[in-house]
Amino acid sequence: MKKFVGVLAASALAAAAWAAPAQAAEVRIGYSIAKTGLFAPAAPSQINAYNLWAEQVNARGGLDLGGKERRKVKLIQYDDQSNPGNAVKIYEKLITQDKVDLLLSPWGTPHHFAIASVLERHKFPMIGSTASSVQLRNMKPGNIWFTTAAVADKLATAMVGLLQTAGVKSVAVLTNQLPFGQENKKFLMPALKAAGIEVLVDADYPPNIKDMTAILVKVKAAKPDGVIGLAYPGDSILYINKAREIGIAAKFQYLLVGPAIGFFRGMFKGAADGIVTLGHWSPHGDNARSKAFYAAYKKKFKQEPDYLDSVEAWVSVEILEQAVAKAGLDKDKLRQAISTGTFDTIIGKVRFDGVQNAVTPTGFLQIQKGELHVVWPKDRQTAPLAPKTGWK
Amino acid sequence: MRLPAPRETVPLLLVAAIAAILPVFGSDYYLGVGFALFGWIALVQSWTIVSGLAGYISLGHVVFAGIGGYVLVLTWGAVPVWAGAVLGALAAGLFALLVGLPVLRVRGPYFVILTFGLAEFAKYVVINIENALGKFGRLILGGPQVETLYWAMAAAALAGTLAVIATRRVRLGAGLAAVREDELAAETIGVPTVRFKLFAFALSALLPGFVGALFVLRTGYFEPAQAFDPVISFTIVTMAIIGGSEDARGPVLGALFLVVLSELLWASFPQVYMIILGALLIGFVLFAPNGVAGLLDRLRSTGGARAAT
Amino acid sequence: MEFLLSGQLLVAALIIGSIYGLVALGLNLIYGTMRLLNIAHGDLVMIGAYTGYWLFTLAAISPVLAMLAAGALAGLTGAALYFGLFRRQLTGSQPIERIEANSLLIFFGISIIIQNLTALAFTASPRTYQALDTLVRIGEVSIAQSRLVALAVCLGLSAAIVLFLRFSALGLSIRALIQHRTASRIVGIDVDRVQAFPFVLGLAGTLIGVTEQISPFMGFPFTIVAFVVIILGGLGNLAGGIAAGMVLGLIETYGVALTSANLRSVLIYGVFILVLILRPEGLLQRRRLT
Numbered sequence: 001m002k003k004f005v006g007v008l009a010a011s012a013l014a015a016a017a018w019a020a021p022a023q024a025a026e027v028r029i030g031y032s033i034a035k036t037g038l039f040a041p042a043a044p045s046q047i048n049a050y051n052l053w054a055e056q057v058n059a060r061g062g063l064d065l066g067g068k069e070r071r072k073v074k075l076i077q078y079d080d081q082s083n084p085g086n087a088v089k090i091y092e093k094l095i096t097q098d099k100v101d102l103l104l105s106p107w108g109t110p111h112h113f114a115i116a117s118v119l120e121r122h123k124f125p126m127i128g129s130t131a132s133s134v135q136l137r138n139m140k141p142g143n144i145w146f147t148t149a150a151v152a153d154k155l156a157t158a159m160v161g162l163l164q165t166a167g168v169k170s171v172a173v174l175t176n177q178l179p180f181g182q183e184n185k186k187f188l189m190p191a192l193k194a195a196g197i198e199v200l201v202d203a204d205y206p207p208n209i210k211d212m213t214a215i216l217v218k219v220k221a222a223k224p225d226g227v228i229g230l231a232y233p234g235d236s237i238l239y240i241n242k243a244r245e246i247g248i249a250a251k252f253q254y255l256l257v258g259p260a261i262g263f264f265r266g267m268f269k270g271a272a273d274g275i276v277t278l279g280h281w282s283p284h285g286d287n288a289r290s291k292a293f294y295a296a297y298k299k300k301f302k303q304e305p306d307y308l309d310s311v312e313a314w315v316s317v318e319i320l321e322q323a324v325a326k327a328g329l330d331k332d333k334l335r336q337a338i339s340t341g342t343f344d345t346i347i348g349k350v351r352f353d354g355v356q357n358a359v360t361p362t363g364f365l366q367i368q369k370g371e372l373h374v375v376w377p378k379d380r381q382t383a384p385l386a387p388k389t390g391w392k
Numbered sequence: 393m394r395l396p397a398p399r400e401t402v403p404l405l406l407v408a409a410i411a412a413i414l415p416v417f418g419s420d421y422y423l424g425v426g427f428a429l430f431g432w433i434a435l436v437q438s439w440t441i442v443s444g445l446a447g448y449i450s451l452g453h454v455v456f457a458g459i460g461g462y463v464l465v466l467t468w469g470a471v472p473v474w475a476g477a478v479l480g481a482l483a484a485g486l487f488a489l490l491v492g493l494p495v496l497r498v499r500g501p502y503f504v505i506l507t508f509g510l511a512e513f514a515k516y517v518v519i520n521i522e523n524a525l526g527k528f529g530r531l532i533l534g535g536p537q538v539e540t541l542y543w544a545m546a547a548a549a550l551a552g553t554l555a556v557i558a559t560r561r562v563r564l565g566a567g568l569a570a571v572r573e574d575e576l577a578a579e580t581i582g583v584p585t586v587r588f589k590l591f592a593f594a595l596s597a598l599l600p601g602f603v604g605a606l607f608v609l610r611t612g613y614f615e616p617a618q619a620f621d622p623v624i625s626f627t628i629v630t631m632a633i634i635g636g637s638e639d640a641r642g643p644v645l646g647a648l649f650l651v652v653l654s655e656l657l658w659a660s661f662p663q664v665y666m667i668i669l670g671a672l673l674i675g676f677v678l679f680a681p682n683g684v685a686g687l688l689d690r691l692r693s694t695g696g697a698r699a700a701t
Numbered sequence: 702m703e704f705l706l707s708g709q710l711l712v713a714a715l716i717i718g719s720i721y722g723l724v725a726l727g728l729n730l731i732y733g734t735m736r737l738l739n740i741a742h743g744d745l746v747m748i749g750a751y752t753g754y755w756l757f758t759l760a761a762i763s764p765v766l767a768m769l770a771a772g773a774l775a776g777l778t779g780a781a782l783y784f785g786l787f788r789r790q791l792t793g794s795q796p797i798e799r800i801e802a803n804s805l806l807i808f809f810g811i812s813i814i815i816q817n818l819t820a821l822a823f824t825a826s827p828r829t830y831q832a833l834d835t836l837v838r839i840g841e842v843s844i845a846q847s848r849l850v851a852l853a854v855c856l857g858l859s860a861a862i863v864l865f866l867r868f869s870a871l872g873l874s875i876r877a878l879i880q881h882r883t884a885s886r887i888v889g890i891d892v893d894r895v896q897a898f899p900f901v902l903g904l905a906g907t908l909i910g911v912t913e914q915i916s917p918f919m920g921f922p923f924t925i926v927a928f929v930v931i932i933l934g935g936l937g938n939l940a941g942g943i944a945a946g947m948v949l950g951l952i953e954t955y956g957v958a959l960t961s962a963n964l965r966s967v968l969i970y971g972v973f974i975l976v977l978i979l980r981p982e983g984l985l986q987r988r989r990l991t
Contacts, residue, residue: 035824036820036824036825036826037825037826038827040824040825040826040827041826041827078659078660079662081662081825082825083618084529084613084615084618085611085613085615085618085621086662088611088612088613089611089658089659090659092424093421093659096419096420096421096424097421110528110529110615113528113529113531113613114529114611114613114615115613116531116533116612117531117532117533117535117611117612117613118611118612120533120534120612121612135528136531139531139533141533177519177523177528177963178528179528179529182523182526182528183528186526203961203962204523204961204962204963205961205962205963206519206962206963206965206966209962210913210914211713211717211913212962213709213710213713213954214710214713214954214957214958214962215962217704217707217709217710217713217958218704218958220709221703221704221707234827234914237829237914238914241829241834241845244836245836245843245844245845246709246843247843267831449802449806451809494978495978497978498977498978500798500801500802501738501801501802501804501805502977504738504802504805505738505740505805505928505977506974506977506978509925509970509973509974509977510974512925512966512970513967513970513971513973513974516966516967516970517967519963520963520964520967523963626809626813629806633806663817663818663820663821663825664817664821666813666814666816666817667813667814667817667818667821669810669813670809670810670811670812670813670814670817671810671814672810673806673807673809673810673813674786674806674807674810674811674814677803677806677807677810678786678803678807
């Protein structure tokens with residue numbers, strides 16, 4: 001029997017290994033993403049950007065490998081079910097079993113954070129996208145970078161600037177327990193205090209919160225000028241529903257992640273007008289790459305790109321492509337190229353300082369008449385900030 | 393001293409043989425699979441001490457692994473790695489001793505759902521502690537190499553198997569079996585049921601604490617919702633029921649079967665894997681309550697009978 | 702602390718409480734009469750929520766009508782499980798303790814299967830839909846129509862069921878069954894009829910689905926809550942269970958308002974553990990019929 005079980009195990013493992021042939025014809029690029037689960041509503045924005053890029057690269061004749069040859073790319077995607085623990089296992093699998101040539105990033109800060117140690121262990125460089133983490137920045141890892149300008153400490157400063165412009169003197173701060181929200185809060189609170197903006201309500205809540213009544217009843221009673229919802233997509237939806245039901249009348253209402261996704265505006269129509277959210281990109285500038293990206297995305301997917309997530313994902317592959325063109329697929333050379341290079345992207349030139357984008361300024365978007373406009377920083381704004389007037 | 397019976401030697405040899413063979417492939421992937429396999433063997437063996445022998449079915453065994461993992465990250469950097477893992481084991485055992493007295497008074501199905509609730513409760517408490525500490529997941533950079541972890545986990549699997557064999561041989565094992573058959577009667581004939589149950593509970597928590605710490609070292613990442621994931625408890629129970637929990641063979645067979653199945657399915661077909669798991673659980677409870685080990689015994693005894701005629 | 706007096710908060714607590722009461726009523730009847738520990742209880746709620754979602758999204762059928770279809774579907778699922786898996790066991794010769802323990806594991810397997818089949822069919826992504834979202838104002842309280850309907854239906858239905866069981870012959874025999882735990886298999890015929898009751902779960906599920914996010918894994922918390930409620934209210938004590946549902950709704954809503962939404966799960970599981978350890982037979986247990 002022992003022998004039987006041994007044979008069974010060996011053959012099953014062999015079958016598993018057989019599923020991962022080492023092909024030289026294509027550059028195999030792997031990633032995992034929240035195709036299902038809590039974060040799934042946000043993931044298509046990023047997947048679309050990846051697929052569009054792969055299509056364009058292959059149409060160009062393939063990925064330029066250090067100027068020596070061009071090879072077509074093949075994306076290998078897994079569903080991590082919104083579970084960071086699964087992402088850890090999948091990236092380990094992509095590296096050790098599927099033996100991919102390159103990695104793309106998953107969706108969201110928790111997943112980026114979780115896989116950082118896998119990347120370190122295997123010394124495998126990966127450019128992050130829809131994430132940022134001061135905690136990780138302080139640990140100085142060498143194989144992950146964040147394209148976004150939305151880092152918690154920079155965001156806090158920008159937010160205070162925006163609040164002062166809007167004449168907001170008191171706020172309620174509602175924070176999702178997930179890392180990005182919490183980190184934002186950690187830097188925002190002292191910044192608010194220093195600016196003399198009073199915090200009337202300070203409430204944390206779990207990622208899978210079902211009912212916000214208790215929190216919003218407090219907010220309504222406190223009558224703040226502004227509501228700062230450090231929210232993710234699911235709870236952003238919940239907030240709009242509940243704030244409308246209870247009648248939150250603050251003139252400034254901000255939701256961290258969610259409103260930039262296309263379906264959000266469609267779902268709430270007029271009720272979402274006036275909501276401010278995170279984002280620093282707009283198709284209206286004079287960046288040629290940016291215009292080309294916007295047109296191609298709209299043509300292929302019949303909808304606008306997500307101004308935050310599609311953009312960050314696109315920037316990450318733009319950088320990867322340019323770094324590989326310089327360094328090829330060798331991991332050490334690639335790491336070197338990414339950390340020291342300057343790259344042309346749809347958000348302008350990007351260069352990294354440690355894990356962080358050292359160039360792009362932090363910004364905010366607002367939904368106005370169903371369209372997203374950059375309202376901060378002032379020198380990039382496509383429309384001035386407007387107060388939120390009711391829920392229509 | 394009784395000579396070892398095949399049902400004692402077979403699982404030990406099987407674990408040792410797998411441990412010796414896998415490194416030959418020379419790939420991190422196989423070491424990773426082996427690491428997971430040994431982890432599950434250690435967990436399921438430990439589980440059978442209280443749930444198989446004494447019949448107190450725990451649906452919350454993940455709580456001990458979670459505690460072990462949490463202690464490891466709390467002590468990370470303050471004490472040597474292996475001391476952290478051992479502390480994790482001790483903390484899990486201590487936790488079992490503390491909650492054991494009230495929890496083990498509850499019997500039958502109430503005990504099952506209570507252990508589940510307890511594990512979820514612990515999970516949410518740790519989530520809130522971490523939140524209050526301003527930690528939103530913790531990273532462990534620079535832990536031991538995969539090979540080191542592999543051998544440590546193989547040792548844990550052997551230790552778990554030995555623990556089950558040893559427990560069965562001493563008075564504790566007989567006492568626990570008596571508890572399972574009829575607790576009241578056992579008490580009447582002088583079995584110190586409370587003490588035995590408590591001891592078994594703590595014993596079944598120690599190794600899971602260690603395994604939980606190794607899990608964290610392996611992923612390099614700790615987050616309470618992962619470390620206390622109820623699916624781990626569910627998998628332990630399913631492995632024990634598929635393999636059988638009558639002796640030390642069952643957990644090895646059950647873990648081997650499900651680890652191979654999960655390697656084939658989890659990444660690409662996670663829901664299918666869970667559905668198969670559920671179906672196996674139902675099937676074995678209804679039709680083969682003693683698991684694969686029981687089926688093998690039945691096969692052999694009918695085969696033997698036929699040979700004799 | 703002024704917000705504690707808000708009518709809005711009280712109404713929220715009553716809505717949650719009435720839903721808990723109704724969901725627990727189903728478990729009370731099933732567990733009370735058959736000692737089947739139905740861990741898959743909440744998954745029938747989930748099935749009801751999806752039924753409402755699809756009927757509204759695909760055919761624009763109002764949740765008020767959809768809940769009848771959902772009730773039927775949940776009732777059928779419950780009955781299929783009973784007749785397919787458990788009836789033979791209950792009428793067989795196994796000791797009741799063995800059946801209890803086995804039923805728990807089997808239902809656990811069923812629960813996993815239902816959840817993952819749903820995830821496979823509809824993905825695990827949470828869904829919401831906007832139905833009955835007109836705002837109704839009652840004094841200072843502003844409330845979505847959907848939640849008002851949930852409150853009315855749950856309270857009305859719970860009351861109707863309790864009255865029916867109190868004053869009908871079937872009700873009497875069911876309550877007698879609950880008091881004599883081993884008798885259930887002897888009078889199997891009455892137990893068969895109880896199988897119709899999971900329909901309330903589908904109904905409740907539709908109402909829950911209009912007011913919260915729908916996902917394949919949304920049911921389990923309701924199972925836990927239902928256990929807490931029937932243990933608090935006393936096994937077989939139907940009116941006590943509804944009262945206990947209200948109490949839990951109040952504890953949850955005001956507990957969260959006073960502390961933090963983060964502590965909701967700690968609160969629920971804390972109460973769960975405490976009642977199991979202190980009084981597994983129920984806190985508000987009625988004196989036995991003599």
